[in-house]
Amino acid sequence: MRLIVAGGGTGGHLFPGIAVAEEFLARDPENQVLFVGARQGIEARVLPERGLPHRLLDVSGLKGLGLGARLRGLMRLPVALLRALGIVREFRPDIVLGVGGYASGPVLLGAWLARAYTAVQEQNSRAGLTNRVLGRLVRRVFLGFEGARSQFPAAKTAVTGNPVRSDIRAKAAQPSPLPAQPHVVILGGSQGARALNERLPEVWKKVAPQHPGLKWTHQCGRGNLDGVKAAYGTGAEGITVAEFVSDMAALIQDATLVVGRAGASTVAELAALGRPALFVPFPAATDDHQTLNARDCVAAGGAVLVPQAEAAVERLAAEVDRLLRSRTELERMGLAMRSFGKPDAAARIVDICLADLGRSAGAGGKGMAAGGRAA
Numbered sequence: 001m002r003l004i005v006a007g008g009g010t011g012g013h014l015f016p017g018i019a020v021a022e023e024f025l026a027r028d029p030e031n032q033v034l035f036v037g038a039r040q041g042i043e044a045r046v047l048p049e050r051g052l053p054h055r056l057l058d059v060s061g062l063k064g065l066g067l068g069a070r071l072r073g074l075m076r077l078p079v080a081l082l083r084a085l086g087i088v089r090e091f092r093p094d095i096v097l098g099v100g101g102y103a104s105g106p107v108l109l110g111a112w113l114a115r116a117y118t119a120v121q122e123q124n125s126r127a128g129l130t131n132r133v134l135g136r137l138v139r140r141v142f143l144g145f146e147g148a149r150s151q152f153p154a155a156k157t158a159v160t161g162n163p164v165r166s167d168i169r170a171k172a173a174q175p176s177p178l179p180a181q182p183h184v185v186i187l188g189g190s191q192g193a194r195a196l197n198e199r200l201p202e203v204w205k206k207v208a209p210q211h212p213g214l215k216w217t218h219q220c221g222r223g224n225l226d227g228v229k230a231a232y233g234t235g236a237e238g239i240t241v242a243e244f245v246s247d248m249a250a251l252i253q254d255a256t257l258v259v260g261r262a263g264a265s266t267v268a269e270l271a272a273l274g275r276p277a278l279f280v281p282f283p284a285a286t287d288d289h290q291t292l293n294a295r296d297c298v299a300a301g302g303a304v305l306v307p308q309a310e311a312a313v314e315r316l317a318a319e320v321d322r323l324l325r326s327r328t329e330l331e332r333m334g335l336a337m338r339s340f341g342k343p344d345a346a347a348r349i350v351d352i353c354l355a356d357l358g359r360s361a362g363a364g365g366k367g368m369a370a371g372g373r374a375a
Contacts, residue, residue, distance in 0.1 A: 001359070002032045004093040004111070006084075007104030007130075008043035011189070012263045016121055016144075016346075017099040019163035021052070023346035024095075026166075034091050036084065038102040055087055059102045077106065085110035095353050097121060098134055105130045112137050117357060121349065123162050123264030125292035127151045139356060142349050144264050145296055160349050161342025162268035167249040172272040172343035178256045178334055182324050183215040185251060187260035188224075196280065197224055199313050200259065201231035204239070206317040211324050214238055217255075219245050249273070256330055257323055259316075262294035262305075270302075271341030276333030277303040278319055280311045302337030 003024045005017040014037070021033040035054040037043030047054040059080040084106040088096065096111035098104035098120040111118050119140035122131045125147035135141045135152040143149060144162035164172070184207075188196050197220050208214050217240045220228040229241050245251050252258065252273050260266055262279040270277050277297065281290035297303035304319055323330055342348075 001028070001030075001095070002034070002091060002093045004034050004036060004088065004091060004096045004107065005099060006036045006096060006107035006111075007099040007101035008035070008037040009041040009101030009103075010263075011042055011046075012123055012265045013100040013104075014041070014043050014046060015165060015265050016123055016163040016268075017097065018046075018050070018052070019165050019169075019346045020097060020121070020349050022166045023163070023350050027350065034087075034093070036087055036103055036107045041101060041103070043103075057083055057103050057106060059106060080106040081110055085113060088114045088116060094357065094359075095119065097349075097353075098131070098138070099123075100128050100131055102130075105134065108134050108138060117353065119349075119353060121163070122148050122152075123268075124148065124289040125296055126287045126289040128286060128289075140352060142345075142352070144268065144345075145293065147292060147296060158348070158352055160352075161271075161345035162264050163346035163349065164265075164268050164272050164343055165249075167247070168252075168269050168272050169343050169346075171249045171253050172274075172341070175274060175338065176253060178275075178327075178331055179254055181213060181215060182211055182256050183217065183254055184320060184324070185255040185258045185260075186216075186218040186220075187258060187266060188219055188221045189261060189263065189266075193221070193261055193280075193282065195308055195311065196259070196261075197221070197228050198231070199311065199316060201228065201233075202313040203317045203320060204232065204236075206313070207320050207324070208238070210321055214324070216240070217242070217245075217251060219243070219251075257320065259320065262290040262297070264289075264293055267293050267297060268341065268345070271297070271337045272343040274334045274338030274341070276323070276330050276337060278316075278323070279303050279305050280308050280316075281305070283308050297337065297340060300336050300340040302333050302340055 008014040025031050035047050038059050039056045057080045088111045096116050096118045098108040108118050118138040120131045120134050120138050121142045123144045125145040127148050141152045141157045143159045146159050149157050186200050215238050225243050255275050259278045262281040279294035281294050294305045298305050
């Protein structure tokens, strides 16, 4: 069988798609996957690094741009749609899954026109514009958060949770307690988070003297290493600063508290591994969706939310210090996060797609299965 994963742009869109692809490929060695993304998205770098088959479209966004940029984006759409339709007809997929991002729209629309089975995976509590529009055309809508259900036709939706990568799933299958040594992990994402990079070194200076033996790992993002290291100062003990972390699953599992943004993938990974969080959502995220993601975790009892406008060094230091002083609360929060998590999301998405098609992943076939369009 064949699967197209369409979209990307950010890790929050792309990595859930990679997780579904991993699950699909694991079902049968003869299965095939093709990613279709945008030339300027993170997929243009990540997919070649991982050796994943892919095609890239010249397509860009429309929302929040000036008139000239919007016009250029609109002019690219017809060409992108024609190329996407050609890719679909050439690859002949059984399933086309859109994960959001610029390329998702043309590919899913092309797949719908070609009568392929189509679905979208919405990661956030508030759905993006592309997925809200496509949700009316596709056969299935898979949701990361219950809060997004009202934004799509009820008969199509399934709250599966957000897919997490295989290394996260492997560790989630063997739950571990919080490590004995207190360890604060700061996650700023692939590009870093300027507010966290500026404030967390000062937070460490206030908190560390109160907690002997404290470990502190700060993932600061591309191009920020020297500045963040300098902010912590020389001779600081117990601190690791890195642009990227290759084994994110191991790092999260070794944390007693994670401080970071509230992107959908971060939330899903922390929930799968059962680690408590202090979220400082990115306030400029589209429709403020990170705040909504964080609120769902707070409601479940697994996280503390501090809006960036309120996240002064003194406030963050007080929250981190308070949590580190209460192992019982951290353990309770970790259990609450785990109960909120859905590490089997990728498997559930594949299962539902295959059930809709009346097939198993090893059933073979030549693609473009019947029943693609919604009734």
